[in-house]
Amino acid sequence: MSDLYKLGLHEAAKRIRSGKLKPSVYLASLLARIDGSEETIQAWQWLDRERAIALANSADPAATPWKAAHPLHGIPLGVKDNFLTSGIPTEMGCKAYEGYIPDESADLVIRLEDAGALMLGKTVSTEAAFMVPAKTRNPWNPEHTPGGSSSGSAAAVAAGFVPAAIGTQTNGSVIRPAAFCGVVGYKPSQGMLSARGVIPFSPSLDQPGVFARSVADAALLASCLTPRRSTIAPDATMLRSPPRLAAVRSPVWHLAQAEQRAQFDTDVARLRKAGAKIDIIEIPGAFDGAHKIHRTITLYEAARVSRKVRSHFRDTFSDYLNVALDEGEAISDVDYRDAIKIRAQLQHSLATFLDRGYSAIITPPAQGEAPATLDNTGDPGFCTIWTLMGTPAITIPTGKGPNGMPLGLQLVGAAEEENYLLATAAWCEKRSPFRGLVRSFCKPASH
DSSP: GGGGGGHHHHHHHHHHHTTTSSSHHHHHHHHHHHHHHHHHHOOEEEEEEHHHHHHHHHTTTTGGGGGSSSSTTTTTTEEEEEBTTTTTTTOOOGGGTTTTOOOOOOOOHHHHHHHHOOEEEEOOGHHHSSSSSOOOBBBBBTTTTTOSHHHHHHHHHHHHHOOOOOEEEEETTHHHHHHEEEEEHHHHHHHHSSSBBBSSTTTTTTTEEESSSSHHHHHHHHHHSSSTTTOOOSSSSOOOOOOOOEEETTTGGGGGGGHHHHHHHHHHHHHTTTTTEEEEOOOGGGGGGHHHHHHHHHHHHHHSHHHHHHHHGGSSSOOOHHHHHHHHHHOOOHHHHHHHHHHHHHHHHHHHHHTTTTTTEEEOOOSSOOSSSSSOOOOOOHHHHHHHTTTTTTEEEEEOOTSSOOEEEEEEOOTHHHHHHHHHHHHHTOOOOOOOOOOOOOOOHOO
Protein backbone atom coordinates (compact mmCIF):
# COMPACT_ATOMS: atom_id res chain seq x y z
CA MET A 1 0.00 0.00 0.00
CA SER A 2 3.04 2.29 0.24
CA ASP A 3 2.78 3.23 -3.45
CA LEU A 4 -0.73 4.68 -3.16
CA TYR A 5 0.81 8.12 -3.60
CA LYS A 6 1.10 7.24 -7.31
CA LEU A 7 -2.67 7.27 -7.77
CA GLY A 8 -4.13 10.00 -9.93
CA LEU A 9 -7.02 12.11 -8.73
CA HIS A 10 -9.73 10.19 -10.62
CA GLU A 11 -8.47 6.80 -9.48
CA ALA A 12 -8.01 7.79 -5.84
CA ALA A 13 -11.49 9.36 -5.71
CA LYS A 14 -13.04 6.28 -7.33
CA ARG A 15 -11.42 3.91 -4.82
CA ILE A 16 -12.47 6.02 -1.86
CA ARG A 17 -16.06 6.35 -3.06
CA SER A 18 -16.30 2.60 -3.64
CA GLY A 19 -14.99 1.84 -0.17
CA LYS A 20 -11.89 0.08 -1.50
CA LEU A 21 -9.59 2.73 -0.06
CA LYS A 22 -9.87 4.56 3.23
CA PRO A 23 -8.90 8.24 3.21
CA SER A 24 -6.69 7.62 6.25
CA VAL A 25 -4.75 4.90 4.42
CA TYR A 26 -4.32 7.06 1.34
CA LEU A 27 -3.16 10.00 3.48
CA ALA A 28 -0.63 7.78 5.23
CA SER A 29 1.02 6.99 1.90
CA LEU A 30 1.18 10.67 0.97
CA LEU A 31 2.61 11.64 4.35
CA ALA A 32 5.24 8.93 4.04
CA ARG A 33 6.21 10.33 0.66
CA ILE A 34 6.37 13.82 2.15
CA ASP A 35 8.43 12.63 5.11
CA GLY A 36 10.95 11.08 2.75
CA SER A 37 11.32 14.04 0.40
CA GLU A 38 10.02 17.35 1.77
CA GLU A 39 13.38 18.21 3.29
CA THR A 40 14.72 18.27 -0.27
CA ILE A 41 11.74 19.62 -2.22
CA GLN A 42 10.33 22.12 0.35
CA ALA A 43 6.93 22.40 -1.35
CA TRP A 44 4.97 23.22 1.82
CA GLN A 45 4.65 26.55 3.54
CA TRP A 46 2.25 25.15 6.15
CA LEU A 47 1.32 21.56 6.93
CA ASP A 48 -0.29 20.20 10.10
CA ARG A 49 -0.01 16.41 10.20
CA GLU A 50 -2.34 15.93 13.15
CA ARG A 51 -5.03 18.07 11.57
CA ALA A 52 -4.73 16.16 8.28
CA ILE A 53 -4.94 12.79 10.02
CA ALA A 54 -8.00 13.86 12.01
CA LEU A 55 -9.72 15.05 8.82
CA ALA A 56 -8.91 11.81 7.01
CA ASN A 57 -10.21 9.70 9.88
CA SER A 58 -13.46 11.65 9.95
CA ALA A 59 -13.83 11.17 6.19
CA ASP A 60 -14.13 7.36 6.42
CA PRO A 61 -17.15 6.60 4.18
CA ALA A 62 -18.23 3.88 6.63
CA ALA A 63 -18.75 6.53 9.29
CA THR A 64 -20.38 9.12 7.00
CA PRO A 65 -21.64 7.27 3.90
CA TRP A 66 -23.61 10.27 2.63
CA LYS A 67 -20.41 12.25 2.23
CA ALA A 68 -18.88 9.69 -0.12
CA ALA A 69 -21.09 11.00 -2.92
CA HIS A 70 -19.00 14.16 -3.04
CA PRO A 71 -16.64 14.03 -6.05
CA LEU A 72 -13.41 14.67 -4.10
CA HIS A 73 -14.41 12.99 -0.86
CA GLY A 74 -11.39 12.24 1.33
CA ILE A 75 -8.81 13.49 -1.19
CA PRO A 76 -5.90 15.54 0.26
CA LEU A 77 -5.00 18.52 -1.95
CA GLY A 78 -2.56 21.42 -1.90
CA VAL A 79 -3.57 25.09 -1.80
CA LYS A 80 -1.21 27.89 -2.83
CA ASP A 81 -0.39 30.24 0.02
CA ASN A 82 -2.06 33.26 -1.53
CA PHE A 83 -5.57 31.80 -1.03
CA LEU A 84 -7.17 32.94 2.22
CA THR A 85 -7.75 30.03 4.59
CA SER A 86 -9.84 30.56 7.70
CA GLY A 87 -7.86 29.94 10.88
CA ILE A 88 -4.78 28.90 8.91
CA PRO A 89 -1.80 31.14 8.03
CA THR A 90 -1.86 32.87 4.63
CA GLU A 91 1.46 34.58 4.01
CA MET A 92 1.84 34.89 0.21
CA GLY A 93 5.59 34.46 0.45
CA CYS A 94 5.83 37.95 1.98
CA LYS A 95 7.39 38.98 5.28
CA ALA A 96 4.70 41.65 5.51
CA TYR A 97 2.10 38.87 5.83
CA GLU A 98 4.00 36.68 8.30
CA GLY A 99 1.61 35.30 10.89
CA TYR A 100 -1.49 36.56 9.09
CA ILE A 101 -4.44 34.27 9.87
CA PRO A 102 -7.63 35.26 8.03
CA ASP A 103 -11.15 34.84 9.41
CA GLU A 104 -12.61 33.48 6.18
CA SER A 105 -11.55 31.30 3.28
CA ALA A 106 -11.31 32.02 -0.42
CA ASP A 107 -14.18 30.88 -2.62
CA LEU A 108 -12.12 28.10 -4.17
CA VAL A 109 -11.04 26.74 -0.79
CA ILE A 110 -14.69 26.60 0.26
CA ARG A 111 -15.59 24.81 -2.97
CA LEU A 112 -12.82 22.28 -2.45
CA GLU A 113 -14.17 21.51 1.00
CA ASP A 114 -17.75 21.40 -0.29
CA ALA A 115 -16.59 18.81 -2.84
CA GLY A 116 -15.25 16.67 0.01
CA ALA A 117 -11.55 17.42 -0.39
CA LEU A 118 -9.17 17.74 2.53
CA MET A 119 -6.77 20.66 2.44
CA LEU A 120 -3.52 18.92 3.31
CA GLY A 121 -1.56 22.14 3.53
CA LYS A 122 -0.53 25.47 2.03
CA THR A 123 1.99 25.26 -0.80
CA VAL A 124 4.84 27.72 -1.25
CA SER A 125 4.30 30.90 -3.25
CA THR A 126 7.07 33.13 -4.48
CA GLU A 127 7.14 36.60 -2.90
CA ALA A 128 3.75 38.25 -3.51
CA ALA A 129 3.15 35.67 -6.27
CA PHE A 130 5.67 37.58 -8.39
CA MET A 131 9.16 36.70 -9.60
CA VAL A 132 11.44 36.39 -6.57
CA PRO A 133 11.99 32.67 -5.85
CA ALA A 134 11.19 31.04 -2.53
CA LYS A 135 12.55 27.85 -1.00
CA THR A 136 10.95 25.20 -3.25
CA ARG A 137 13.13 23.06 -5.51
CA ASN A 138 12.35 21.07 -8.64
CA PRO A 139 11.58 17.40 -7.84
CA TRP A 140 13.39 16.23 -10.98
CA ASN A 141 16.62 17.89 -9.85
CA PRO A 142 16.81 20.06 -6.73
CA GLU A 143 19.48 22.25 -8.31
CA HIS A 144 16.86 23.49 -10.80
CA THR A 145 14.02 25.95 -10.24
CA PRO A 146 10.48 24.57 -10.07
CA GLY A 147 9.23 27.75 -11.72
CA GLY A 148 6.88 30.21 -10.12
CA SER A 149 4.92 31.70 -8.66
CA SER A 150 2.93 28.54 -7.88
CA SER A 151 6.18 26.78 -7.05
CA GLY A 152 4.96 24.58 -4.22
CA SER A 153 1.77 23.42 -5.95
CA ALA A 154 3.62 22.25 -9.06
CA ALA A 155 6.39 20.57 -7.08
CA ALA A 156 3.98 18.86 -4.66
CA VAL A 157 2.03 17.26 -7.50
CA ALA A 158 5.19 16.24 -9.37
CA ALA A 159 6.70 14.72 -6.23
CA GLY A 160 3.65 12.64 -5.35
CA PHE A 161 2.84 14.63 -2.21
CA VAL A 162 -0.74 15.23 -3.44
CA PRO A 163 -2.58 14.13 -6.59
CA ALA A 164 -3.57 17.72 -7.41
CA ALA A 165 -3.32 21.30 -6.19
CA ILE A 166 -4.53 24.81 -6.94
CA GLY A 167 -2.53 27.89 -7.81
CA THR A 168 -2.81 31.22 -9.60
CA GLN A 169 -1.42 32.79 -12.76
CA THR A 170 -0.88 36.48 -13.44
CA ASN A 171 1.70 35.88 -16.16
CA GLY A 172 3.02 32.31 -16.33
CA SER A 173 2.56 31.09 -12.78
CA VAL A 174 0.58 27.91 -13.52
CA ILE A 175 1.72 26.91 -17.00
CA ARG A 176 5.47 27.48 -16.52
CA PRO A 177 5.97 25.62 -13.20
CA ALA A 178 3.78 22.76 -14.46
CA ALA A 179 5.99 22.49 -17.57
CA PHE A 180 9.18 22.68 -15.51
CA CYS A 181 7.95 19.98 -13.09
CA GLY A 182 6.49 17.62 -15.70
CA VAL A 183 2.82 17.83 -14.70
CA VAL A 184 -0.38 19.16 -16.25
CA GLY A 185 -1.16 22.80 -15.53
CA TYR A 186 -4.55 24.20 -16.53
CA LYS A 187 -5.67 27.83 -16.38
CA PRO A 188 -9.35 28.16 -17.33
CA SER A 189 -10.74 31.25 -19.02
CA GLN A 190 -10.55 34.38 -16.91
CA GLY A 191 -13.56 34.56 -14.61
CA MET A 192 -14.32 30.85 -14.86
CA LEU A 193 -12.85 30.27 -11.39
CA SER A 194 -13.46 32.81 -8.65
CA ALA A 195 -10.51 34.89 -7.47
CA ARG A 196 -12.41 36.17 -4.43
CA GLY A 197 -10.26 35.52 -1.42
CA VAL A 198 -7.00 35.38 -3.38
CA ILE A 199 -4.61 38.04 -2.11
CA PRO A 200 -4.39 40.15 -5.28
CA PHE A 201 -1.35 41.18 -7.24
CA SER A 202 -2.92 42.44 -10.47
CA PRO A 203 -6.70 42.04 -10.10
CA SER A 204 -7.61 42.18 -13.79
CA LEU A 205 -5.00 39.54 -14.64
CA ASP A 206 -4.91 37.23 -11.59
CA GLN A 207 -6.43 33.91 -12.69
CA PRO A 208 -6.71 30.70 -10.61
CA GLY A 209 -5.64 27.38 -12.10
CA VAL A 210 -5.01 23.75 -11.21
CA PHE A 211 -2.20 21.19 -11.25
CA ALA A 212 -2.62 17.44 -11.73
CA ARG A 213 -0.87 14.52 -13.40
CA SER A 214 -3.31 14.09 -16.28
CA VAL A 215 -5.70 16.22 -18.32
CA ALA A 216 -8.67 14.24 -16.97
CA ASP A 217 -7.55 14.86 -13.39
CA ALA A 218 -7.11 18.58 -14.05
CA ALA A 219 -10.63 18.67 -15.50
CA LEU A 220 -12.07 16.87 -12.48
CA LEU A 221 -10.54 19.34 -10.05
CA ALA A 222 -11.51 22.37 -12.14
CA SER A 223 -15.08 21.09 -12.51
CA CYS A 224 -15.43 21.11 -8.72
CA LEU A 225 -14.26 24.72 -8.52
CA THR A 226 -16.79 26.31 -10.86
CA PRO A 227 -20.06 27.73 -9.50
CA ARG A 228 -21.90 25.12 -11.57
CA ARG A 229 -20.02 21.83 -11.77
CA SER A 230 -21.47 21.15 -15.22
CA THR A 231 -19.55 24.12 -16.67
CA ILE A 232 -16.40 22.01 -17.01
CA ALA A 233 -16.87 18.30 -17.68
CA PRO A 234 -15.10 16.27 -14.97
CA ASP A 235 -13.60 13.64 -17.27
CA ALA A 236 -12.18 15.53 -20.30
CA THR A 237 -13.38 12.97 -22.85
CA MET A 238 -10.94 13.31 -25.73
CA LEU A 239 -11.92 14.25 -29.26
CA ARG A 240 -13.23 11.44 -31.43
CA SER A 241 -11.41 12.73 -34.49
CA PRO A 242 -8.00 14.38 -34.89
CA PRO A 243 -7.94 18.13 -34.24
CA ARG A 244 -6.90 21.00 -36.46
CA LEU A 245 -4.17 22.94 -34.68
CA ALA A 246 -2.33 26.21 -35.24
CA ALA A 247 1.34 25.88 -34.31
CA VAL A 248 2.16 29.44 -33.29
CA ARG A 249 5.58 30.95 -32.98
CA SER A 250 4.83 33.96 -30.81
CA PRO A 251 6.90 37.16 -30.65
CA VAL A 252 9.21 35.49 -28.10
CA TRP A 253 10.01 32.47 -30.29
CA HIS A 254 13.60 33.68 -30.63
CA LEU A 255 14.01 33.06 -26.88
CA ALA A 256 13.15 29.36 -27.16
CA GLN A 257 16.18 27.22 -26.43
CA ALA A 258 17.37 24.54 -28.84
CA GLU A 259 15.88 21.69 -26.80
CA GLN A 260 12.46 23.35 -26.65
CA ARG A 261 12.44 24.06 -30.38
CA ALA A 262 13.41 20.44 -31.06
CA GLN A 263 10.70 19.18 -28.70
CA PHE A 264 8.12 21.41 -30.35
CA ASP A 265 9.08 20.07 -33.78
CA THR A 266 8.89 16.52 -32.40
CA ASP A 267 5.45 17.17 -30.90
CA VAL A 268 4.17 18.61 -34.17
CA ALA A 269 5.48 15.64 -36.15
CA ARG A 270 4.03 13.13 -33.67
CA LEU A 271 0.60 14.74 -33.69
CA ARG A 272 0.59 14.98 -37.47
CA LYS A 273 1.45 11.30 -37.71
CA ALA A 274 -1.54 10.57 -35.47
CA GLY A 275 -3.80 12.46 -37.89
CA ALA A 276 -3.85 16.04 -36.62
CA LYS A 277 -3.91 18.81 -39.20
CA ILE A 278 -1.36 21.40 -38.13
CA ASP A 279 -0.63 24.75 -39.75
CA ILE A 280 2.57 26.58 -38.82
CA ILE A 281 1.40 30.16 -38.36
CA GLU A 282 2.81 33.47 -37.20
CA ILE A 283 0.45 35.24 -34.81
CA PRO A 284 -0.78 38.62 -36.16
CA GLY A 285 1.73 41.45 -35.89
CA ALA A 286 -0.55 43.37 -33.54
CA PHE A 287 0.61 41.02 -30.79
CA ASP A 288 4.24 42.16 -31.03
CA GLY A 289 3.55 44.70 -28.29
CA ALA A 290 1.44 42.42 -26.10
CA HIS A 291 4.20 41.79 -23.55
CA LYS A 292 4.58 45.51 -22.94
CA ILE A 293 0.82 45.90 -22.55
CA HIS A 294 0.79 43.05 -20.04
CA ARG A 295 3.59 44.63 -18.02
CA THR A 296 1.87 48.02 -17.99
CA ILE A 297 -1.39 46.57 -16.67
CA THR A 298 0.29 44.25 -14.19
CA LEU A 299 2.61 46.74 -12.55
CA TYR A 300 0.12 49.64 -12.57
CA GLU A 301 -2.42 47.50 -10.71
CA ALA A 302 0.13 45.82 -8.43
CA ALA A 303 1.54 49.15 -7.30
CA ARG A 304 -1.89 50.43 -6.33
CA VAL A 305 -3.03 47.21 -4.69
CA SER A 306 0.12 47.12 -2.54
CA ARG A 307 0.33 50.83 -1.82
CA LYS A 308 -1.12 50.67 1.70
CA VAL A 309 0.95 47.63 2.73
CA ARG A 310 4.13 49.14 1.30
CA SER A 311 3.53 52.38 3.18
CA HIS A 312 4.11 50.41 6.37
CA PHE A 313 6.26 47.44 5.29
CA ARG A 314 8.29 48.58 2.27
CA ASP A 315 11.53 47.48 3.93
CA THR A 316 10.27 43.91 4.16
CA PHE A 317 9.81 43.65 0.37
CA SER A 318 12.74 42.49 -1.74
CA ASP A 319 14.62 45.08 -3.77
CA TYR A 320 13.47 43.37 -6.97
CA LEU A 321 9.81 43.64 -6.03
CA ASN A 322 10.13 47.22 -4.80
CA VAL A 323 11.76 48.26 -8.09
CA ALA A 324 8.93 46.65 -10.07
CA LEU A 325 6.27 48.29 -7.91
CA ASP A 326 8.03 51.66 -8.17
CA GLU A 327 7.88 51.22 -11.94
CA GLY A 328 4.16 50.59 -11.57
CA GLU A 329 3.68 53.76 -9.53
CA ALA A 330 5.25 55.73 -12.38
CA ILE A 331 2.76 54.43 -14.96
CA SER A 332 0.14 57.08 -15.67
CA ASP A 333 -3.61 56.58 -15.58
CA VAL A 334 -3.72 57.44 -19.27
CA ASP A 335 -1.15 54.79 -20.21
CA TYR A 336 -3.03 52.24 -18.14
CA ARG A 337 -6.36 53.03 -19.78
CA ASP A 338 -4.72 52.85 -23.22
CA ALA A 339 -3.29 49.43 -22.34
CA ILE A 340 -6.74 48.20 -21.30
CA LYS A 341 -8.16 49.36 -24.65
CA ILE A 342 -5.39 47.63 -26.59
CA ARG A 343 -5.98 44.42 -24.63
CA ALA A 344 -9.63 44.47 -25.72
CA GLN A 345 -8.58 44.95 -29.34
CA LEU A 346 -6.14 42.03 -29.11
CA GLN A 347 -8.81 39.83 -27.56
CA HIS A 348 -11.04 40.52 -30.57
CA SER A 349 -8.14 39.78 -32.93
CA LEU A 350 -7.40 36.46 -31.23
CA ALA A 351 -11.05 35.43 -31.30
CA THR A 352 -11.12 36.14 -35.03
CA PHE A 353 -7.94 34.11 -35.48
CA LEU A 354 -9.39 31.09 -33.67
CA ASP A 355 -12.63 31.38 -35.65
CA ARG A 356 -10.71 30.07 -38.65
CA GLY A 357 -11.59 26.57 -37.53
CA TYR A 358 -8.73 25.68 -35.19
CA SER A 359 -9.33 23.39 -32.22
CA ALA A 360 -6.47 25.10 -30.38
CA ILE A 361 -3.22 26.95 -30.70
CA ILE A 362 -0.14 24.95 -29.77
CA THR A 363 3.01 26.71 -28.63
CA PRO A 364 5.85 26.10 -26.15
CA PRO A 365 5.00 26.66 -22.47
CA ALA A 366 8.48 27.96 -21.60
CA GLN A 367 11.89 28.71 -23.08
CA GLY A 368 13.08 25.18 -22.38
CA GLU A 369 13.98 23.00 -19.43
CA ALA A 370 13.79 24.43 -15.92
CA PRO A 371 16.94 26.54 -15.55
CA ALA A 372 19.72 25.10 -13.41
CA THR A 373 19.43 27.86 -10.83
CA LEU A 374 17.54 28.75 -7.68
CA ASP A 375 18.12 32.47 -8.17
CA ASN A 376 15.16 32.96 -10.52
CA THR A 377 12.04 31.09 -11.62
CA GLY A 378 12.54 31.27 -15.38
CA ASP A 379 11.05 33.53 -18.04
CA PRO A 380 7.22 33.50 -18.26
CA GLY A 381 7.18 35.07 -21.73
CA PHE A 382 5.63 32.10 -23.53
CA CYS A 383 2.54 32.44 -21.30
CA THR A 384 2.16 36.22 -21.28
CA ILE A 385 -0.05 36.72 -24.33
CA TRP A 386 -2.53 34.02 -23.33
CA THR A 387 -2.84 35.33 -19.78
CA LEU A 388 -3.36 38.85 -21.11
CA MET A 389 -6.11 37.50 -23.39
CA GLY A 390 -7.80 35.61 -20.54
CA THR A 391 -8.14 32.54 -22.74
CA PRO A 392 -7.96 28.98 -21.37
CA ALA A 393 -4.50 27.39 -21.54
CA ILE A 394 -3.13 24.01 -20.56
CA THR A 395 0.32 22.44 -20.67
CA ILE A 396 1.02 18.73 -20.96
CA PRO A 397 4.43 17.10 -20.51
CA THR A 398 5.73 15.59 -23.75
CA GLY A 399 9.43 14.84 -23.32
CA LYS A 400 12.71 15.57 -21.60
CA GLY A 401 15.64 17.76 -22.50
CA PRO A 402 19.38 17.06 -22.46
CA ASN A 403 19.53 17.57 -18.68
CA GLY A 404 16.77 15.02 -18.06
CA MET A 405 14.30 17.76 -17.14
CA PRO A 406 10.71 17.82 -18.45
CA LEU A 407 9.59 19.67 -21.55
CA GLY A 408 6.00 20.33 -22.49
CA LEU A 409 3.45 21.54 -25.00
CA GLN A 410 1.02 24.39 -24.31
CA LEU A 411 -2.46 24.41 -25.85
CA VAL A 412 -4.57 27.57 -25.94
CA GLY A 413 -8.28 27.64 -26.72
CA ALA A 414 -10.99 30.16 -27.43
CA ALA A 415 -12.42 32.04 -24.46
CA GLU A 416 -14.88 29.95 -22.43
CA GLU A 417 -14.44 26.91 -24.69
CA GLU A 418 -13.13 24.92 -21.74
CA ASN A 419 -14.39 21.47 -22.65
CA TYR A 420 -13.25 21.70 -26.25
CA LEU A 421 -9.75 22.68 -25.17
CA LEU A 422 -9.63 19.90 -22.57
CA ALA A 423 -10.86 17.34 -25.12
CA THR A 424 -8.18 18.51 -27.55
CA ALA A 425 -5.50 18.35 -24.86
CA ALA A 426 -6.62 14.84 -23.89
CA TRP A 427 -6.26 13.76 -27.53
CA CYS A 428 -2.74 15.18 -27.65
CA GLU A 429 -1.84 13.75 -24.25
CA LYS A 430 -2.64 10.23 -25.41
CA ARG A 431 0.01 10.62 -28.12
CA SER A 432 2.69 11.76 -25.67
CA PRO A 433 5.31 9.21 -24.58
CA PHE A 434 6.06 11.11 -21.38
CA ARG A 435 5.53 9.13 -18.19
CA GLY A 436 6.13 11.37 -15.37
CA LEU A 437 5.78 10.88 -11.65
CA VAL A 438 9.18 11.45 -10.10
CA ARG A 439 10.36 8.13 -8.66
CA SER A 440 13.24 9.12 -6.41
CA PHE A 441 15.04 12.22 -5.29
CA CYS A 442 18.65 13.26 -4.95
CA LYS A 443 19.88 15.54 -2.23
CA PRO A 444 20.80 19.06 -3.30
CA ALA A 445 24.48 19.75 -3.49
CA SER A 446 25.93 21.67 -0.57
CA HIS A 447 27.24 25.13 -1.42
